[in-house]
Amino acid sequence: MGKAWSVEAVAGRLGITTRTLHYYEEVGLIPPVQRTPGGHRVYDEATIARLEQILRLRDVLGYTLQEIREVMDVEDVLQGYRVQLEAGVKPEVRMDILEHSIQLLETVVAHIDEKVERLETMRQRYRERLARIEQKLAKHRNEVDEGE
Amino acid sequence: MGKAWSVEAVAGRLGITTRTLHYYEEVGLIPPVQRTPGGHRVYDEATIARLEQILRLRDVLGYTLQEIREVMDVEDVLQGYRVQLEAGVKPEVRMDILEHSIQLLETVVAHIDEKVERLETMRQRYRERLARIEQKLAKHRNEVDEGE
DNA sequence: TGAAAACCAAACGTCAACGTAAGGGTTTGT
DNA sequence: ACAAACCCTTACGTTGACGTTTGGTTTTCA
Incomplete structure:
Protein backbone atom coordinates (compact mmCIF):
# COMPACT_ATOMS: atom_id res chain seq x y z
CA MET A 1 0.00 0.00 0.00
CA LEU A 61 -5.88 24.36 -20.49
CA GLY A 62 -7.31 27.10 -18.31
CA TYR A 63 -10.50 25.15 -17.79
CA THR A 64 -13.11 26.26 -15.30
CA LEU A 65 -13.97 23.82 -12.54
CA GLN A 66 -17.19 23.13 -14.40
CA GLU A 67 -15.30 22.08 -17.53
CA ILE A 68 -12.89 20.08 -15.45
CA ARG A 69 -15.79 18.28 -13.89
CA GLU A 70 -16.95 17.25 -17.36
CA VAL A 71 -13.54 15.84 -18.24
CA MET A 72 -13.35 14.03 -14.96
CA ASP A 73 -16.77 12.57 -15.55
CA VAL A 74 -15.36 11.13 -18.75
CA GLU A 75 -12.48 9.73 -16.76
CA ASP A 76 -14.89 8.13 -14.36
CA VAL A 77 -16.76 6.52 -17.19
CA LEU A 78 -13.50 5.19 -18.62
CA GLN A 79 -12.54 3.86 -15.23
CA GLY A 80 -15.88 2.14 -14.97
CA TYR A 81 -15.21 0.55 -18.33
CA ARG A 82 -11.85 -0.74 -17.20
CA VAL A 83 -13.45 -2.35 -14.21
CA GLN A 84 -16.07 -3.95 -16.41
CA LEU A 85 -13.45 -5.20 -18.81
CA GLU A 86 -11.41 -6.72 -16.04
CA ALA A 87 -14.49 -8.37 -14.66
CA GLY A 88 -14.92 -9.94 -18.09
CA VAL A 89 -17.87 -9.17 -20.30
CA LYS A 90 -19.32 -10.53 -23.52
CA PRO A 91 -17.22 -9.76 -26.60
CA GLU A 92 -19.76 -7.39 -28.21
CA VAL A 93 -20.11 -5.42 -25.00
CA ARG A 94 -16.37 -5.33 -24.69
CA MET A 95 -16.03 -3.86 -28.15
CA ASP A 96 -18.73 -1.31 -27.49
CA ILE A 97 -16.94 -0.20 -24.38
CA LEU A 98 -13.62 0.16 -26.12
CA GLU A 99 -15.16 2.10 -28.97
CA HIS A 100 -16.95 4.44 -26.62
CA SER A 101 -13.78 5.02 -24.62
CA ILE A 102 -12.01 5.94 -27.81
CA GLN A 103 -14.73 8.40 -28.70
CA LEU A 104 -14.56 10.09 -25.32
CA LEU A 105 -10.80 10.48 -25.45
CA GLU A 106 -10.96 11.76 -29.00
CA THR A 107 -13.30 14.50 -27.88
CA VAL A 108 -10.77 15.71 -25.36
CA VAL A 109 -7.96 15.57 -27.89
CA ALA A 110 -10.06 17.45 -30.42
CA HIS A 111 -10.64 20.15 -27.86
CA ILE A 112 -6.93 20.49 -27.28
CA ASP A 113 -6.24 20.50 -31.01
CA GLU A 114 -8.65 23.36 -31.48
CA LYS A 115 -6.97 25.34 -28.77
CA VAL A 116 -3.54 24.73 -30.22
CA GLU A 117 -4.69 25.77 -33.65
CA ARG A 118 -6.06 29.05 -32.44
CA LEU A 119 -2.88 29.72 -30.53
CA GLU A 120 -0.83 29.04 -33.62
CA THR A 121 -2.91 31.42 -35.68
CA MET A 122 -2.24 34.03 -33.08
CA ARG A 123 1.45 33.28 -33.02
CA GLN A 124 1.52 33.62 -36.77
CA ARG A 125 0.13 37.16 -36.52
CA TYR A 126 2.89 38.18 -34.16
CA ARG A 127 5.51 36.39 -36.21
CA GLU A 128 4.50 38.36 -39.27
CA ARG A 129 4.82 41.61 -37.43
CA LEU A 130 8.20 40.48 -36.19
CA ALA A 131 9.29 39.62 -39.71
CA ARG A 132 8.31 43.05 -40.97
CA ILE A 133 10.30 44.80 -38.30
CA GLU A 134 13.30 42.55 -38.79
CA GLN A 135 13.26 43.30 -42.46
CA LYS A 136 13.23 46.97 -41.72
CA LEU A 137 16.16 46.55 -39.39
CA ALA A 138 18.13 44.59 -41.97
CA LYS A 139 17.51 47.18 -44.61
CA HIS A 140 18.59 49.83 -42.21
CA ARG A 141 21.81 48.02 -41.41
CA ASN A 142 22.56 47.83 -45.12
CA GLU A 143 22.11 51.53 -45.56
CA VAL A 144 24.41 52.26 -42.69
CA ASP A 145 27.02 49.93 -44.14
CA GLU A 146 26.89 51.55 -47.52
CA GLY A 147 27.13 54.96 -45.99
CA GLU A 148 30.57 54.18 -44.58
CA MET B 1 -12.20 59.14 -42.22
CA LEU B 61 -5.11 32.86 -24.80
CA GLY B 62 -7.47 33.02 -21.85
CA TYR B 63 -5.63 35.98 -20.43
CA THR B 64 -6.97 37.92 -17.49
CA LEU B 65 -7.60 41.61 -18.03
CA GLN B 66 -4.45 42.27 -16.05
CA GLU B 67 -2.35 40.19 -18.43
CA ILE B 68 -4.09 41.79 -21.38
CA ARG B 69 -3.22 45.17 -20.01
CA GLU B 70 0.43 44.17 -20.01
CA VAL B 71 0.31 43.10 -23.63
CA MET B 72 -1.50 46.26 -24.59
CA ASP B 73 1.12 48.30 -22.80
CA VAL B 74 3.64 46.67 -25.08
CA GLU B 75 1.48 47.59 -28.04
CA ASP B 76 1.39 51.17 -26.86
CA VAL B 77 5.15 51.28 -26.62
CA LEU B 78 5.41 49.85 -30.13
CA GLN B 79 2.94 52.42 -31.40
CA GLY B 80 4.99 55.15 -29.77
CA TYR B 81 8.02 53.81 -31.59
CA ARG B 82 6.24 53.89 -34.91
CA VAL B 83 5.33 57.50 -34.37
CA GLN B 84 8.93 58.31 -33.48
CA LEU B 85 10.20 56.50 -36.53
CA GLU B 86 7.83 58.32 -38.83
CA ALA B 87 8.85 61.60 -37.31
CA GLY B 88 12.41 60.68 -38.25
CA VAL B 89 15.12 60.08 -35.71
CA LYS B 90 18.85 59.60 -35.76
CA PRO B 91 19.98 56.27 -37.26
CA GLU B 92 21.30 54.81 -33.99
CA VAL B 93 18.10 55.68 -32.17
CA ARG B 94 16.13 54.17 -35.01
CA MET B 95 18.03 50.93 -34.71
CA ASP B 96 17.59 50.86 -30.97
CA ILE B 97 13.88 51.27 -31.38
CA LEU B 98 13.61 48.54 -33.96
CA GLU B 99 15.64 46.16 -31.84
CA HIS B 100 13.59 46.88 -28.78
CA SER B 101 10.38 46.36 -30.72
CA ILE B 102 11.67 43.00 -31.83
CA GLN B 103 12.46 42.05 -28.29
CA LEU B 104 9.00 42.99 -27.07
CA LEU B 105 7.27 41.01 -29.78
CA GLU B 106 9.53 38.04 -29.19
CA THR B 107 8.48 38.00 -25.57
CA VAL B 108 4.86 37.72 -26.58
CA VAL B 109 5.62 34.98 -29.09
CA ALA B 110 7.66 33.10 -26.50
CA HIS B 111 4.71 33.23 -24.15
CA ILE B 112 2.47 31.72 -26.79
CA ASP B 113 5.06 29.08 -27.65
CA GLU B 114 5.21 28.01 -24.04
CA LYS B 115 1.47 27.65 -23.92
CA VAL B 116 1.41 25.62 -27.11
CA GLU B 117 4.13 23.36 -25.84
CA ARG B 118 2.29 22.58 -22.65
CA LEU B 119 -0.87 21.89 -24.59
CA GLU B 120 1.00 19.52 -26.87
CA THR B 121 2.45 17.64 -23.95
CA MET B 122 -1.03 17.24 -22.64
CA ARG B 123 -2.33 16.12 -26.00
CA GLN B 124 0.43 13.56 -26.17
CA ARG B 125 -0.71 12.03 -22.89
CA TYR B 126 -4.23 11.59 -24.19
CA ARG B 127 -2.99 10.34 -27.53
CA GLU B 128 -1.00 7.61 -25.83
CA ARG B 129 -4.00 6.48 -23.88
CA LEU B 130 -5.96 6.46 -27.10
CA ALA B 131 -3.33 4.38 -28.82
CA ARG B 132 -3.38 1.80 -26.06
CA ILE B 133 -7.13 1.43 -26.25
CA GLU B 134 -7.11 1.27 -30.02
CA GLN B 135 -4.53 -1.46 -29.90
CA LYS B 136 -6.69 -3.38 -27.51
CA LEU B 137 -9.63 -2.98 -29.82
CA ALA B 138 -7.63 -4.16 -32.83
CA LYS B 139 -6.40 -7.21 -30.99
CA HIS B 140 -9.91 -7.93 -29.95
CA ARG B 141 -11.18 -7.68 -33.51
CA ASN B 142 -8.51 -10.14 -34.59
CA GLU B 143 -9.56 -12.64 -32.00
CA VAL B 144 -13.16 -12.37 -33.06
CA ASP B 145 -12.13 -12.87 -36.69
CA GLU B 146 -10.12 -15.96 -35.93
CA GLY B 147 -12.90 -17.38 -33.91
CA GLU B 148 -15.23 -17.44 -36.93
C1' DT C 1 -42.00 67.28 -33.83
C1' DG C 2 -42.69 63.98 -30.79
C1' DA C 3 -42.32 59.44 -29.25
C1' DA C 4 -39.68 55.28 -29.51
C1' DA C 5 -35.14 53.72 -29.29
C1' DA C 6 -30.66 54.30 -27.82
C1' DC C 7 -27.57 56.26 -24.59
C1' DC C 8 -25.55 57.97 -20.11
C1' DA C 9 -23.54 57.53 -15.11
C1' DA C 10 -23.93 55.58 -10.75
C1' DA C 11 -24.48 51.98 -7.99
C1' DC C 12 -25.76 47.70 -6.33
C1' DG C 13 -25.90 42.45 -7.63
C1' DT C 14 -23.74 38.02 -9.05
C1' DC C 15 -20.88 34.04 -9.75
C1' DA C 16 -16.70 31.34 -9.54
C1' DA C 17 -12.93 30.09 -6.91
C1' DC C 18 -11.07 30.33 -3.40
C1' DG C 19 -9.16 33.36 1.30
C1' DT C 20 -9.54 34.05 6.07
C1' DA C 21 -11.05 33.82 10.68
C1' DA C 22 -13.10 31.47 14.77
C1' DG C 23 -13.66 27.95 18.02
C1' DG C 24 -12.58 23.63 19.05
C1' DG C 25 -10.85 18.57 18.31
C1' DT C 26 -6.55 15.34 17.00
C1' DT C 27 -1.61 13.87 16.38
C1' DT C 28 2.96 13.94 17.32
C1' DG C 29 7.25 14.48 19.57
C1' DT C 30 9.49 14.57 23.89
C1' DA D 1 1.18 13.32 29.46
C1' DC D 2 1.18 17.48 27.59
C1' DA D 3 2.20 21.30 24.59
C1' DA D 4 2.96 22.45 19.87
C1' DA D 5 1.57 21.57 15.51
C1' DC D 6 -1.85 20.15 12.79
C1' DC D 7 -6.59 19.38 11.49
C1' DC D 8 -11.70 19.91 11.56
C1' DT D 9 -16.24 22.45 10.25
C1' DT D 10 -18.75 26.60 9.68
C1' DA D 11 -19.31 30.75 7.84
C1' DC D 12 -18.41 35.10 6.30
C1' DG D 13 -15.02 37.89 3.14
C1' DT D 14 -12.72 38.91 -1.38
C1' DT D 15 -11.54 39.57 -6.21
C1' DG D 16 -12.30 39.69 -11.15
C1' DA D 17 -15.32 40.50 -14.72
C1' DC D 18 -18.92 41.76 -15.79
C1' DG D 19 -24.87 41.85 -15.18
C1' DT D 20 -28.76 44.54 -13.91
C1' DT D 21 -31.41 48.31 -12.42
C1' DT D 22 -32.67 53.18 -12.05
C1' DG D 23 -33.68 57.70 -13.44
C1' DG D 24 -32.75 60.77 -16.49
C1' DT D 25 -30.71 62.63 -21.39
C1' DT D 26 -29.89 62.32 -26.45
C1' DT D 27 -30.84 60.54 -31.18
C1' DT D 28 -33.43 59.03 -34.64
C1' DC D 29 -37.00 58.67 -37.89
C1' DA D 30 -41.73 58.51 -39.33
Missing part, protein backbone atom coordinates in the same frame (compact mmCIF):
# COMPACT_ATOMS: atom_id res chain seq x y z
CA GLY A 2 1.17 3.52 -0.84
CA LYS A 3 2.08 6.24 1.58
CA ALA A 4 -0.57 8.18 3.42
CA TRP A 5 -0.53 11.93 2.90
CA SER A 6 -1.96 14.65 5.13
CA VAL A 7 -3.70 17.69 3.67
CA GLU A 8 -0.77 19.94 4.25
CA ALA A 9 1.63 17.44 2.75
CA VAL A 10 -0.48 17.16 -0.38
CA ALA A 11 -0.91 20.91 -0.60
CA GLY A 12 2.85 21.35 -0.36
CA ARG A 13 3.53 18.69 -2.93
CA LEU A 14 1.02 20.12 -5.41
CA GLY A 15 1.69 23.78 -4.71
CA ILE A 16 -1.84 24.64 -3.66
CA THR A 17 -3.53 25.43 -0.36
CA THR A 18 -5.41 23.15 1.97
CA ARG A 19 -8.47 25.26 1.33
CA THR A 20 -8.35 24.32 -2.33
CA LEU A 21 -8.16 20.65 -1.43
CA HIS A 22 -11.14 20.97 0.85
CA TYR A 23 -12.96 22.94 -1.79
CA TYR A 24 -12.39 20.42 -4.57
CA GLU A 25 -13.73 17.71 -2.34
CA GLU A 26 -16.65 19.90 -1.33
CA VAL A 27 -17.70 20.48 -4.95
CA GLY A 28 -17.14 16.86 -5.87
CA LEU A 29 -14.11 17.15 -8.12
CA ILE A 30 -12.55 14.39 -6.08
CA PRO A 31 -14.44 11.71 -4.18
CA PRO A 32 -14.71 11.96 -0.38
CA VAL A 33 -11.23 11.45 1.03
CA GLN A 34 -10.40 8.74 3.55
CA ARG A 35 -10.29 9.74 7.19
CA THR A 36 -8.42 8.78 10.33
CA PRO A 37 -10.55 7.70 13.30
CA GLY A 38 -10.22 11.27 14.50
CA GLY A 39 -11.58 12.70 11.25
CA HIS A 40 -8.36 13.92 9.65
CA ARG A 41 -8.13 13.49 5.89
CA VAL A 42 -5.73 10.93 4.46
CA TYR A 43 -4.85 11.15 0.76
CA ASP A 44 -3.62 8.22 -1.28
CA GLU A 45 -1.62 8.27 -4.51
CA ALA A 46 -4.65 7.64 -6.68
CA THR A 47 -6.38 10.74 -5.36
CA ILE A 48 -3.21 12.75 -5.73
CA ALA A 49 -2.89 11.62 -9.34
CA ARG A 50 -6.43 12.76 -9.93
CA LEU A 51 -5.65 16.09 -8.33
CA GLU A 52 -2.62 16.48 -10.56
CA GLN A 53 -4.76 15.97 -13.60
CA ILE A 54 -7.28 18.49 -12.31
CA LEU A 55 -4.52 21.02 -11.82
CA ARG A 56 -3.15 20.42 -15.30
CA LEU A 57 -6.58 21.01 -16.76
CA ARG A 58 -6.86 24.16 -14.69
CA ASP A 59 -3.41 25.57 -15.34
CA VAL A 60 -2.51 24.32 -18.80
CA GLY B 2 -13.75 55.81 -41.24
CA LYS B 3 -17.26 55.12 -40.13
CA ALA B 4 -18.50 56.12 -36.72
CA TRP B 5 -19.83 53.29 -34.56
CA SER B 6 -22.23 53.49 -31.61
CA VAL B 7 -21.79 51.33 -28.53
CA GLU B 8 -24.50 48.95 -29.50
CA ALA B 9 -23.20 48.66 -33.04
CA VAL B 10 -19.74 47.80 -31.77
CA ALA B 11 -21.13 45.38 -29.21
CA GLY B 12 -23.10 43.64 -31.93
CA ARG B 13 -20.15 43.48 -34.26
CA LEU B 14 -17.82 42.08 -31.62
CA GLY B 15 -20.34 39.82 -29.93
CA ILE B 16 -20.07 41.41 -26.50
CA THR B 17 -22.30 43.66 -24.42
CA THR B 18 -22.25 47.42 -24.07
CA ARG B 19 -21.43 46.92 -20.43
CA THR B 20 -18.20 45.23 -21.38
CA LEU B 21 -17.29 48.12 -23.66
CA HIS B 22 -17.95 50.60 -20.90
CA TYR B 23 -16.02 48.44 -18.48
CA TYR B 24 -12.94 48.12 -20.67
CA GLU B 25 -12.86 51.86 -21.02
CA GLU B 26 -13.42 52.28 -17.29
CA VAL B 27 -10.43 50.10 -16.42
CA GLY B 28 -8.26 51.69 -19.09
CA LEU B 29 -7.92 48.80 -21.52
CA ILE B 30 -8.90 51.23 -24.24
CA PRO B 31 -8.36 54.97 -24.16
CA PRO B 32 -11.32 57.28 -23.47
CA VAL B 33 -13.65 57.01 -26.43
CA GLN B 34 -14.72 60.01 -28.51
CA ARG B 35 -18.08 61.54 -27.67
CA THR B 36 -20.89 63.35 -29.48
CA PRO B 37 -21.80 66.80 -28.14
CA GLY B 38 -24.52 65.03 -26.18
CA GLY B 39 -22.06 62.65 -24.54
CA HIS B 40 -22.72 59.49 -26.51
CA ARG B 41 -19.70 57.36 -27.30
CA VAL B 42 -18.41 57.14 -30.86
CA TYR B 43 -16.00 54.33 -31.75
CA ASP B 44 -13.58 54.46 -34.66
CA GLU B 45 -11.94 51.58 -36.49
CA ALA B 46 -8.67 51.91 -34.61
CA THR B 47 -10.40 51.44 -31.27
CA ILE B 48 -12.38 48.53 -32.64
CA ALA B 49 -9.20 46.90 -33.88
CA ARG B 50 -7.76 47.28 -30.41
CA LEU B 51 -10.88 45.77 -28.92
CA GLU B 52 -10.61 42.83 -31.30
CA GLN B 53 -7.10 42.18 -30.14
CA ILE B 54 -8.18 42.40 -26.53
CA LEU B 55 -10.92 39.87 -27.17
CA ARG B 56 -8.51 37.53 -28.91
CA LEU B 57 -6.19 37.67 -25.94
CA ARG B 58 -9.14 37.02 -23.66
CA ASP B 59 -10.75 34.22 -25.65
CA VAL B 60 -7.84 32.50 -27.38
